[in-house]
Amino acid sequence: MTTDTWVEGGSDGGFGVENLPYGIFSRPGELPRAGAAIGGHVLDLAAMSAAGLVEDRRYFASGSLNAFMVAGRAAWEANRTRLVELLTDEAYRDRVEPHLIPVTDVELLRPFEVADYVDFYSSEHHARNTGRIFRPRDEPLPSNWKRLPVAYHGRSGTVYPSGTPIIRPCGQRRTPGEPEPTFGPSLRLDFEAEVGFVAGVPSVAGRGVPTGAFRDHVFGVVLLNDWSARDLQAWESRPLGPFLGKSFATSISSWVVPLAALEPARVSPPVQDPAPLPYLRCDEPWGLDLHLEVLINGRVASRPPFASMYWTPPQQLAHATVNGAPLRTGDLFGSGTVSGPDPDQRGCMLELSWDGREPLKLDDGTERSFLEDGDTVTIRAQAPGASGSRISLGEVTGTVHPPH
Template identity: 85%
Template sequence: MTTVSWVEVSEEGGFGVENLPYGVFSRPGELPRVGVAIGEHVLDLAGLSAAGLIDDRRCFASGSLNAFMVAGPASWRANRARLVELLTDEAHRPRVEPHLIPVADVKLLRPFEVADYADFYSSVHHATNVGRIFRPNSDSLTPNWKRLPVAYHGRAGTVYPSGTPIIRPAGQRRTPGEAEPVFGPSLRLDFEAEVGFVAGVPSPAGRGVPTSAFRDHVFGFVLVNDWSARDLQSWESQPLGPFLSKSFATSISPWVVPVAALEPARVTPPVQDPAPLPYLRCAEPWGLDLHLEVLINGQVASRPPFASMYWTSPQQLAHATVNGAPLRTGDLFASGTVSGPERDQRGCLLELSWNGREPLELDDGTKRTFLEDGDTVTIRAKAPGASGSLISLGEVTGTVHPTPA
């Protein structure tokens, strides 16, 4: 049976007390502060703290979640339990209700300061499709792909909050058959539907974080759109991988869903063959039954299933730190494009249009090979929660703007 809050909550909305994702918001003339989503409202944690209803951690009045994230699992659990108590016991309603603000009346900001950003390549379906597109006469997967979570380092300074305009990047691109590259706006701008997690508790240099310690360090999950300029990417990526084709913009959702809220969504991931090396092995299943949906201008383009991801989040964290790289509060790790085995489950236009050769037709009859100026891309996701509830990860959105003259 679902836990009942005295706050009006839609069962389909996914923002009940089983979720309670954290974010940062502001109102005109006021400083940003931390809140949690409940129904169609934001609960002002700075206000609750000032009223003595939750512990004064001296961090909820800040414009970032970092100070709370570094406090660690014991503080996260205690605050979550207290919020559930305040939102389900009618006795607390008179003192708590004044701190509920309609979400329509606030501006949702980037929820945390990003320390570092790394993006993985963990969907076997995505990696296989990319291999078939670009290496049709050889193995679709490179020899290392099933032995380690492949990734690249992105740029923390261009991780933007949902709603930030996406300026079409310019750079070098070479048309197939041409000897020399030209400079200009990307003609093959793409989205990538991804899920990310953010670290709260740091780790010391020289010591990796084992898969078993995932909950000790990771605060929660967000949705990610890792915008990609495919023509820039194909020219610049040899031999060191993407650079300008990725570093211009990455969008994240405003709500950070706590790891605890997604425990009921854990499922057995795909079988890994060959068996991973010992540092990558997990003693418990860490696939996540998240159902993503991608919309272009309000039309559904795909529905990628996150449960099909080959490499799991604890494995990604273990690999990212096994060389002794220290974990920092605000480190963001993205999953890589989420794709399933069916065409309507592909998580980017590179796959959906097969590199432009098979245009994607949307329900309204419009077609896309890659994104056009004015296109708005929205990624949203939901997951099963405790006691039959629904957990929403919210949405991340961005609109493409032309390259400045």
């Protein structure tokens, strides 16, 4: 794919024609609609469709990408090819340029309607660290961890777009050493740096989605922050899994990067030993060389590498559906916290501060054990593109506010 475009700023900065992520935007007094990011602009796809420049099947005029996502891989590929043609051929410039809007002039909204939300636990480094923190005398990995991608079901109704304020949740928590629980705001609020995969094409109930069908169902990728109240989570997760400690908020980035844009980022994942059961085996390498960066109040706190994730996205999808649960358009699969082998590659405060015992020191001299009111957490990421370029996955950000 060519990287040359006539759009000013469209050949650098991570939002070039090799990327072309999709999102939903609006301007004052106008209805939300679909756009694609190119350089510092949003290409108004609804207006392009109305002008006959891209195929019009009412994909882009609604306030959600779901209608386009359900159209399937052939439609995704055809539209991507057409956009590249329009943005690289000077012959189209006079017709396309009026539909480019500076991104500073728009409000970016949640890009799709979330059907179901599942969050995995697929970084071996994260799983081992949490095991060492909570079970220092035992084997850090549970016995099933290398046999299947562990996950929990989250709450789709609290998946928010980047920039949404995060209200500190309240609930029951029991302080170590105290015999009874108390009620109040979480005292151990955390972020989790993750990558989310968005399903477009549904599947049939009663039939699992094989790993080889991943491209046929998954539309694209977002950045995801799985906000976590560690004290609420620790008390309620006996014996079941996360509930109120997770369900209060999950943030996603505004741009959905097409799966096709990440083809150059595919790498071999870590060796899986023991070999997974047949339904989890994948004939293609689906590790992804994504470089995440976490900032707290603008200061770099961590740089987690996604390429180290043990379980791959196709394996997660296969496991989530192997019992016959059907995919729906807008299903969101969180990768789980992305953590690497080094201390500065850990993807959450639980690990970075070792459960608060070793406060994280930022380069402005401040320290954090967990998040404080007023803290702003930003997760951003880049990936290799074709021809040696870099593409951006944008960013997801949220600022912690005190409880009402």
